[in-house]
Amino acid sequence: MTILADGGIVVIWVVGIMVLGLFGFLAAVLGMLVRLAKFLLRPFWPEENPTTAGPKASPGGRVCPNPRCRHTNSVAARYCARCGQAMTEQV
Numbered sequence: 001m002t003i004l005a006d007g008g009i010v011v012i013w014v015v016g017i018m019v020l021g022l023f024g025f026l027a028a029v030l031g032m033l034v035r036l037a038k039f040l041l042r043p044f045w046p047e048e049n050p051t052t053a054g055p056k057a058s059p060g061g062r063v064c065p066n067p068r069c070r071h072t073n074s075v076a077a078r079y080c081a082r083c084g085q086a087m088t089e090q091v
């Protein structure tokens with residue numbers, strides 16, 4: 001009888017761990033899908049990428065050399081705030 005009880009406890013533990021792992025896996029997949037969707041839809045995201053509307057850069061800013069980013073950073077920025085690309089020393 002005690003063996004059966006221990007077996008039941010083990011089964012409950014295993015099922016609980018599997019459910020937790022499944023939830024964690026689903027959460028990780030969901031986060032990856034959201035990030036992938038944001039990455040794929042970034043060129044069509046007017047709020048997050050206003051520079052696609054026109055090539056004009058704000059005066060005093062340094063445009064990211066990455067053609068897929070084109071984020072306008074501050075003049076003192078050494079790396080792009082969006083993609084992390086090293087800013088070239090162009091005037």
Ligand SMILES: [Zn+2]
Pocket residue numbers: 064065066069070071080081082083084085
């Ligand atoms: Zn960039």
